[in-house]
Amino acid sequence: MSAFDLFIQTALFGLSNGFVLALIALGYTLVYGIVELINFAHGEVYMMGSFMALTVIAATGVTFSDGLLPRVLVILLALLAAMLFSGGLNFAIDRIAYRPLRNAPRLAPLITAIGMSFALQNVGIWWKGSRPVLFPSMLPSSDVLRDWLHIETNIAVSFPMFFVVLVTVPLLIGLTWFIRSTRLGKAMRATAQDREAAALMGIDVNRTIGLTFLLGGLMAGAAGLINGLYNNQVAYNMGFYAGLMAFTAAVLGGIGNLTGAVVGGIFLGLVTAFSDAYLSAQWTPAIVFAVLVLVIVFRPSGLFGEQVVGRA
Amino acid sequence: MNRFKRFLAFIVITILVVPALAACGGGASTPAPAASPASPAASPTGDTSKGTIKIVSSWPLTGQAEKVGTDSVKAVQMAIADHGGAAGGYAIVYEPMDDATAAKGAWDSAKESENANKAIADSDVMVYLGTFNSGAAKISIPILNQAGLAMISEANTWPGLTKKIEGMTDANEPDVYYPTGKRNYARVVPTDDLQGSLAAQWAKDLGAKKVYVLDDTELYGHGIALIFADAAKKLGLEVVGGPEGIDKKAPDYRALMTNIRSKAPDLIYFGGITENNAGKLAQDMRAAGMTDVKFMGPDGVFTEGFIDAAGSAAEGAYATFGGLPASQLTGKGADWYQRFKQQYNEDPEAYAVYAYEAASVALNAIDKAGTKDRVAILEAVRNTKDFNGLLGTWSFTDTGDTTLKTMSGNQVKDGKWEFVKTLELAGQ
Numbered sequence: 001m002s003a004f005d006l007f008i009q010t011a012l013f014g015l016s017n018g019f020v021l022a023l024i025a026l027g028y029t030l031v032y033g034i035v036e037l038i039n040f041a042h043g044e045v046y047m048m049g050s051f052m053a054l055t056v057i058a059a060t061g062v063t064f065s066d067g068l069l070p071r072v073l074v075i076l077l078a079l080l081a082a083m084l085f086s087g088g089l090n091f092a093i094d095r096i097a098y099r100p101l102r103n104a105p106r107l108a109p110l111i112t113a114i115g116m117s118f119a120l121q122n123v124g125i126w127w128k129g130s131r132p133v134l135f136p137s138m139l140p141s142s143d144v145l146r147d148w149l150h151i152e153t154n155i156a157v158s159f160p161m162f163f164v165v166l167v168t169v170p171l172l173i174g175l176t177w178f179i180r181s182t183r184l185g186k187a188m189r190a191t192a193q194d195r196e197a198a199a200l201m202g203i204d205v206n207r208t209i210g211l212t213f214l215l216g217g218l219m220a221g222a223a224g225l226i227n228g229l230y231n232n233q234v235a236y237n238m239g240f241y242a243g244l245m246a247f248t249a250a251v252l253g254g255i256g257n258l259t260g261a262v263v264g265g266i267f268l269g270l271v272t273a274f275s276d277a278y279l280s281a282q283w284t285p286a287i288v289f290a291v292l293v294l295v296i297v298f299r300p301s302g303l304f305g306e307q308v309v310g311r312a
Numbered sequence: 313m314n315r316f317k318r319f320l321a322f323i324v325i326t327i328l329v330v331p332a333l334a335a336c337g338g339g340a341s342t343p344a345p346a347a348s349p350a351s352p353a354a355s356p357t358g359d360t361s362k363g364t365i366k367i368v369s370s371w372p373l374t375g376q377a378e379k380v381g382t383d384s385v386k387a388v389q390m391a392i393a394d395h396g397g398a399a400g401g402y403a404i405v406y407e408p409m410d411d412a413t414a415a416k417g418a419w420d421s422a423k424e425s426e427n428a429n430k431a432i433a434d435s436d437v438m439v440y441l442g443t444f445n446s447g448a449a450k451i452s453i454p455i456l457n458q459a460g461l462a463m464i465s466e467a468n469t470w471p472g473l474t475k476k477i478e479g480m481t482d483a484n485e486p487d488v489y490y491p492t493g494k495r496n497y498a499r500v501v502p503t504d505d506l507q508g509s510l511a512a513q514w515a516k517d518l519g520a521k522k523v524y525v526l527d528d529t530e531l532y533g534h535g536i537a538l539i540f541a542d543a544a545k546k547l548g549l550e551v552v553g554g555p556e557g558i559d560k561k562a563p564d565y566r567a568l569m570t571n572i573r574s575k576a577p578d579l580i581y582f583g584g585i586t587e588n589n590a591g592k593l594a595q596d597m598r599a600a601g602m603t604d605v606k607f608m609g610p611d612g613v614f615t616e617g618f619i620d621a622a623g624s625a626a627e628g629a630y631a632t633f634g635g636l637p638a639s640q641l642t643g644k645g646a647d648w649y650q651r652f653k654q655q656y657n658e659d660p661e662a663y664a665v666y667a668y669e670a671a672s673v674a675l676n677a678i679d680k681a682g683t684k685d686r687v688a689i690l691e692a693v694r695n696t697k698d699f700n701g702l703l704g705t706w707s708f709t710d711t712g713d714t715t716l717k718t719m720s721g722n723q724v725k726d727g728k729w730e731f732v733k734t735l736e737l738a739g740q
Contacts, residue, residue, distance in 0.1 A: 006574055013566040130417055131376045132621040231564050233592055237417050241561040273567035281568045282529055282557030
């Protein structure tokens with residue numbers, strides 16, 4: 001493998017992980033944009049999504065040896081289940097832990113967020129145990145470039161990598177469309193800009209905020225399934241690290257800014273991959289956060305500025 | 313309406329929180345039901361005229377090492393029951409302590425320190441069994457040392473805890489762990505300097521020429537990786553990279569493995585434990601196209617958890633282990649293995665037999681001392697000579713190490729760890 005191939009290969013690995021991060025980061029940024037709250041339980045919502053997906057797949061009994069159609073159907077079913085479960089969970093978290101504190105000092109919902117995070121981790125232990133669990137591989141491991149397009153290359157693009165992009169991009173487009181072009185999206189933007197004015201205009205603010213949590217949860221659930229199928233391993237504590245990275249990505253892009261979250265996620269994915277491949281893997285977390293510090297020092301509002309959801 | 317909503321919120325919270333509490337409770341109470349056979353209520357058959365002595369243990373009972381921990385608890389309970397529930401004229405009470413937290417999923421330094429302090433404060437406690445992790449032992453040895461409480465570990469393999477090894481252990485080791493200057497620690501497993509050297513020798517026997525060394529940046533993993541790399545060089549193997557630490561929480565290692573592949577090693581050695589993502593490493597190594605490259609690790613990956621996490625990628629992986637697996641033991645050991653399987657309906661984790669051995673050493677020492685005195689019992693533990701246990705006949709050296717020098721080489725075959733060969737240092 002030549003140096004150039006290695007570079008491209010590393011970038012591709014970075015992109016795949018970056019897309020998953022972007023999906024999670026959206027949940028942080030959506031919620032921050034509208035209620036200025038860091039939802040610390042969001043990483044756990046993502047973990048719960050992947051557990052749900054795993055449970056659904058296990059329940060159907062479909063494995064890799066089954067035909068293509070049943071596998072596609074099961075993946076779709078698991079995607080739907082994970083998204084709805086995580087979305088509903090995030091909505092419920094808002095309803096239970098944040099909404100009663102809507103007018104309380106800022107620290108109060110932050111503490112309940114951390115509390116929710118711990119509670120959900122324990123639910124995770126109760127659900128799937130405290131050891132990492134193998135997520136069955138349902139996707140063919142064939143190479144997109146070599147096996148399907150018959151291109152002679154050293155660069156490996158396995159189907160799971162392609163799958164990450166295949167699922168993530170439509171979700172991102174769908175989310176953008178929803179926020180830009182629907183009445184509910186408009187209500188979200190209005191609430192983000194000025195909650196009281198929005199309420200005066202007849203927008204049900206609490207419902208709109210709930211909707212935002214639901215959307216963030218949907219994305220996290222999808223990320224849970226994608227990560228499971230891509231990395232083939234889930235654990236009750238995976239949400240903490242993923243959440244930390246995704247939160248960093250959101251801050252990097254400019255928290256509250258949707259484009260920023262996606263770009264931040266992909267950027268972090270790339271930084272991680274390049275650091276793993278070219279520097280020492282041991283230093284990767286340090287490098288990630290050093291990059292964060294640098295960006296924040298020179299651009300305190302992140303790469304894309306701190307815009308409310310509306311101007312994204 | 314408002315009341316109804318509150319009621320609804322209450323119900324939802326209950327639904328969310330109760331399983332969480334159940335999960336916590338479940339973790340803490342796991343050892344409890346199993347503890348009954350060893351408790352004094354189980355009417356010890358031995359002489360208990362002098363009162364009670366308490367033995368405690370401290371190793372993870374939650375998190376990824378949970379199975380090893382609970383199996384070890386069962387093994388200690390068996391040892392005490394086999395000894396008639398009494399020793400030296402005292403009834404033996406056993407209290408397993410957990411040094412892991414659910415939040416961390418692994419041993420926690422604050423928890424370990426709390427356990428050690430709890431043990432020295434309880435005047436009934438005469439022996440402290442554990443720890444599982446060498447890093448945890450670094451915390452508890454000095455605490456117990458000040459109280460002169462005997463500590464016997466079933467699994468600490470970091471050499472620096474008892475001896476000085478040039479180029480490996482820290483300059484102030486091992487004295488830094490014994491502030492009183494008097495040793496209070498012994499262990500029934502051979503240490504990593506032996507394991508790392510044997511692994512390198514085995515790698516060479518397997519035909520490896522270029523090796524890449526990774527570690528999980530922890531005391532145990534990094535130490536063993538250093539020795540492996542060092543021994544490999546001495547044996548004429550080329551170390552093409554490392555010892556390099558990994559980010560043990562990363563979701564994947566594809567980029568790292570692609571880079572390693574470009575260096576074309578024929579064996580990757582991972583100094584580390586299952587809990588630090590060894591399974592994912594093996595997966596991504598295979599996924600990066602290194603299907604013919606061998607994967608080898610120390611006893612830290614010699615767990616069922618490694619196979620569970622790596623799935624089919626675990627197939628063919630090698631691991632050294634500081635002794636024979638329970639299924640390969642002969643005589644007393646084989647008998648114990650059968651009894652464990654019968655009693656608990658499953659194979660014991662590899663370290664369970666060491667936990668049994670450690671507990672037996674403790675009970676024998678209490679017998680010999682015949683008094684409820686920490687100094688006398690510690691003396692008896694340290695003077696253990698020609699002990700005829702499950703592992704064979706062995707003694708403690710002056711440093712508190714075992715005289716056993718054989719280890720086993722194991723490989724994953726059809727989704728199970730299988731014993732391959734006995735490893736012994738050549739030319740020594």
